[in-house]
Amino acid sequence: MSATRPPMTQKGADRLRDELEYLKRVKRPEIVAAVAEARAHGDLKENAEYHAAREMHGFNEGRINELEAALSNSEVIDTERLTVGSRIVFGAIVELVDLDSEAEVTYQIVGDLEADIKQNLIAVSSPIARALIGKNEGDEFDFTAPNGVKTYEIKSVRYR
Missing domain, CATH: 3.10.50.30 (Transcription elongation factor, GreA/GreB, C-terminal domain)
Known part of the structure; x- marks a missing residue:
């Protein structure tokens, strides 16, 4: 028994694809650079910038996964x-x-x-x-x- 795929409008799918593209192509490299810069500041245990950048990375990757799943599982309706x-x-x-x-x-x-x-x-x-x-x-x-x-x-x- 297959579950029905949740519907999504074409306009909504396009908007989510644009957000996904932005998160992957712009935001992800910015966060990777911020993590690398914070890591260069030394001791990671007491490095608040490093922990904040890692947390931002986790949120960004989580949103990317959510958008990819939604777009692949939805039925786009024109x-x-x-x-x-x-x-x-x-x-x-x-x-x-x-x-x-x-x-x-x-x-x-x-x-x-x-x-x-x-x-x-x-x-x-x-x-x-x-x-x-x-x-x-x-x-x-x-x-x-x-x-x-x-x-x-x-x-x-x-x-x-």
């Missing part, structure tokens, strides 16, 4: 090619209206690793995304938010 009409699936850009306050918000449903609420990118596994999946433009739904139940209308659904 959301521009989806033909699902106004039904909400992974990759949808959804404009919502809070029916109580009339406030509008737009989210894109993306993979877990590419989610960034500051950019209105919500993880497919998040409660709001799970509430949206399968619904259509024009639908209304209730969502239990931390500050109580909210009723939303789905104003528009698009893919790009």
Whole structure:
């Protein structure tokens, strides 16, 4: 029995590949140089610069491993090619209206690793995304938010 591969948008995969390239080609050599310089300062037991550089190296290598695993295990989905009409699936850009306050918000449903609420990118596994999946433009739904139940209308659904 094979597990399903987590989805990721093409844009998210490209962003993670760019970060991976930066960590390998720029950050890794900088850290190696910092470790070598700190090592040259002598006694490693009491050399805070050396220990800080080694710790930075560990964090960087850990992030490189995380990105490589995510990119190799994910199923990259080109959301521009989806033909699902106004039904909400992974990759949808959804404009919502809070029916109580009339406030509008737009989210894109993306993979877990590419989610960034500051950019209105919500993880497919998040409660709001799970509430949206399968619904259509024009639908209304209730969502239990931390500050109580909210009723939303789905104003528009698009893919790009």
